[in-house]
Amino acid sequence: MPVARQEVRGIDLDAQTRCAHYRSALDIVAIKMKCCGVYYACKDCHEALAGHAIEVWPQPEWTRRAVLCGACGYEMTVAQYLTCSSRCPACSAAFNPGCRRHFSFYFASAG
Ligand SMILES: [Zn+2]
Ligand SMILES: [Zn+2]
Ligand SMILES: [Zn+2]
Numbered sequence: 001m002p003v004a005r006q007e008v009r010g011i012d013l014d015a016q017t018r019c020a021h022y023r024s025a026l027d028i029v030a031i032k033m034k035c036c037g038v039y040y041a042c043k044d045c046h047e048a049l050a051g052h053a054i055e056v057w058p059q060p061e062w063t064r065r066a067v068l069c070g071a072c073g074y075e076m077t078v079a080q081y082l083t084c085s086s087r088c089p090a091c092s093a094a095f096n097p098g099c100r101r102h103f104s105f106y107f108a109s110a111g
Contacts, residue, residue, distance in 0.1 A: 005073050006030075009049055010041030017041050017070035026096035028070035029081070031106050034061070039068055043105045056108045069093060078107055 019041035074090035
């Protein structure tokens with residue numbers, strides 16, 4: 001069954017959720033923010049557009065589907081994303097391994 005496309009917000013978004021801040025071939029992940037439940041391409045897009053402070057996902061909620069693969073539209077749980085070795089569990093598209101450095105902006109006590 002085809003996966004429904006989620007709405008993703010961001011600045012200069014392309015079809016695979018790259019944004020004005022992160023535009024490499026591997027920057028295809030969007031993250032649903034805990035604070036508003038909306039997918040954003042990155043935290044900087046959230047800061048520019050949302051008008052409120054970002055809230056990180058506490059570990060007990062890492063079972064929620066909150067990470068979107070921009071290549072196939074698959075929604076993975078936070079826990080899946082944190083253990084996927086920078087590949088989409090559904091389509092094997094490569095994610096940016098450098099994102100690990102930013103996990104703490106999105107997920108409590110990660111990275
Ligand atoms: Zn928000
Ligand atoms: Zn951005
Ligand atoms: Zn995928």
